Amino acid sequence: QVQLVESGGGSVQAGGSLRLSCAASGYTYSRYCMGWFRQAPGKLREGVAAIGTVGGSTYYADSVKGRFTISQDNAKNTVYLQMNSLKPEDSATYYCAEEPGCWVPILQVGAFRYWGQGTQVTVSS
Numbered sequence: 001q002v003q004l005v006e007s008g009g010g011s012v013q014a015g016g017s018l019r020l021s022c023a024a025s026g027y028t029y030s031r032y033c034m035g036w037f038r039q040a041p042g043k044l045r046e047g048v049a050a051i052g053t054v055g056g057s058t059y060y061a062d063s064v065k066g067r068f069t070i071s072q073d074n075a076k077n078t079v080y081l082q083m084n085s086l087k088p089e090d091s092a093t094y095y096c097a098e099e100p101g102c103w104v105p106i107l108q109v110g111a112f113r114y115w116g117q118g119t120q121v122t123v124s125s
Helices: none
Strands: 002-007 010-013 018-026 032-039 046-052 058-060 068-073 078-083 092-100 119-124
Touching: 002 092, 018 032, 018 092, 018 119, 032 068, 032 078, 046 068, 046 078, 058 068, 078 092
Parallel strands: 010 119
Antiparallel strands: 002 018, 018 078, 032 046, 032 092, 046 058, 068 078, 092 119
């Protein structure tokens, strides 16, 4: 079993930055993928960024390319999402997710097995 805990959310003005963290605990797989997703009120959960922990391949939604960066610290079992140039439309609850045994991440909700509880990000104009 894997537990994921997100942190780092908050309120920021447009153009500002936040860094989200996702700490994983419990069983540690030798190979897995991590992803960040977000869900705004009344909208479907959507993929933001993902990383393969072996090889480090990364994938981003078009809406965040050039602004968000996903990274990992394997020693700390932690994945980060650096969010720069934030826009009001980035406001949402952000969730991290893990898929064990994964080589290449797929930025889809159904491709991840374990989920955190989410952290709120609010960007004001």
